[in-house]
Amino acid sequence: MIKRANTGVAPDGSKRPTPPPYSSKFESSDKVREALQNTGPGTSGFNPSSTQNSFVQKITASLPFGYGYPSGGGSKVTMYSVQAIYSKVNGVWMLKSMYPNP
Amino acid sequence: MMKKLKDLYKVNELDKYFLGGAVTYSMDKMESDLRIDDREILDRICKEEGLYIIGDGWRKIEKNEATIMMHQMLRFDLAFLNSEVLSTEKVEHLISLLLRELDNNSRRFYTNWGNNPWEGNGKGGWNSLTDSTLDMSIAIGDSEKWVLFFKVGED
Numbered sequence: 001m002i003k004r005a006n007t008g009v010a011p012d013g014s015k016r017p018t019p020p021p022y023s024s025k026f027e028s029s030d031k032v033r034e035a036l037q038n039t040g041p042g043t044s045g046f047n048p049s050s051t052q053n054s055f056v057q058k059i060t061a062s063l064p065f066g067y068g069y070p071s072g073g074g075s076k077v078t079m080y081s082v083q084a085i086y087s088k089v090n091g092v093w094m095l096k097s098m099y100p101n102p
Numbered sequence: 103m104m105k106k107l108k109d110l111y112k113v114n115e116l117d118k119y120f121l122g123g124a125v126t127y128s129m130d131k132m133e134s135d136l137r138i139d140d141r142e143i144l145d146r147i148c149k150e151e152g153l154y155i156i157g158d159g160w161r162k163i164e165k166n167e168a169t170i171m172m173h174q175m176l177r178f179d180l181a182f183l184n185s186e187v188l189s190t191e192k193v194e195h196l197i198s199l200l201l202r203e204l205d206n207n208s209r210r211f212y213t214n215w216g217n218n219p220w221e222g223n224g225k226g227g228w229n230s231l232t233d234s235t236l237d238m239s240i241a242i243g244d245s246e247k248w249v250l251f252f253k254v255g256e257d
Contacts, residue, residue: 010256020257021185048227049216051158056236058183058224083181083224083257085235097235099257101182101224 001025005069024068024079024100031065032098039084041093046086053088058101066100077102103130104146107203107247114199119188120176122237124251125151126203140210144241147250148231159229160212160241167218168211172197172240174220180236180255183224200251204244212241214252 004023009015026032039057040046048055060081067078079100087096110124111117127147129138140162145155163171176193179185188196215238219226231237232254239252 021179021182021187024257045225052216052227052229053159054230054236055227056219056225081224083183087230097257099181102184 002069002073005071006073008071019071021071022068022077022079022102023071024066024077026066026100027064034061035059035065035082035084035098036095039082039098040086040095046093048088054085054096055087055093056083056085058083064100068100068102104128104143104150105130106150110200110203110249110251114196116196116199119192119196120253121255122251122253123151123153124200124249126247126249128247140212140243143243143248144212144250147241147248151250153231153252154229156214156229156231159214161214161216163211163213165209165211168213168240168242171213171215171218171238174218175238175240175253178220180238180253181257183220200249201242203249204242204247207244210243212243214239 001023005019008019038059045057058081064078064080065082067076079102081101083101084098085096086093105128107126107128110126116124141160144160148155173193176196177186177188179187214231215226215228217226231239231252234254236255237252241250
């Protein structure tokens with residue numbers, strides 16, 4: 001995570017020219033499950049229009065979902081929100097990315 | 103017949119400021135007289151630029167909404183919506199570079215988003231123009247030219 005924050009290199013080896021503002025991770029698998037259960041199709045906040053093929057949701061909880069490091073260094077940041085991005089593939093909504101967010 | 107006038111992204115070295123693209127295209131007079139649908143024109147530009155064609159996914163917006171979205175998409179990161187990545191002064195400068203290609207008349211504004219995520223608690227839907235995790239585009243047309251620019255985001 002610190003390498004990602006400082007260099008922009010992602011866990012899969014891909015690199016973007018500038019690192020994202022944060023490199024973050026979930027605190028536990030339970031927090032991943034909690035985020036999955038509260039985003040996506042069937043949840044109250046998931047309401048894309050029929051013509052859209054991508055949707056982003058942000059949820060916030062009273063307890064942290066995870067933590068991250070700001071790009072270029074800095075102190076660990078506790079993150080209480082999650083951003084989840086879904087895209088429609090062959091008519092089915094699929095999770096594209098999900099990460100703790102400050 | 104549409105003609106690419108400039109790759110604004112390359113000419114202005116916008117890769118220093120955001121990941122994405124920016125182009126300007128002209129329409130010939132016959133085409134503008136035929137009143138070809140704006141969305142069809144935008145799809146043609148997308149096809150030329152190797153972007154996905156989204157048809158009705160282009161949402162027509164008012165100038166005021168377009169102005170706000172342009173500022174926010176350049177000022178903030180798409181994956182971390184509250185993180186400022188460019189100062190407002192730099193954003194103003196970039197927008198002036200992009201819009202100087204157009205005259206002040208008959209401007210039409212479109213976006214690939216159904217709403218402004220900065221005004222929807224981070225929630226929103228869009229039609230992807232790229233394979234990136236997130237992308238956002240604003241397209242602006244006058245009577246003869248179009249400017250289309252987009253920004254991509256990854257977590």
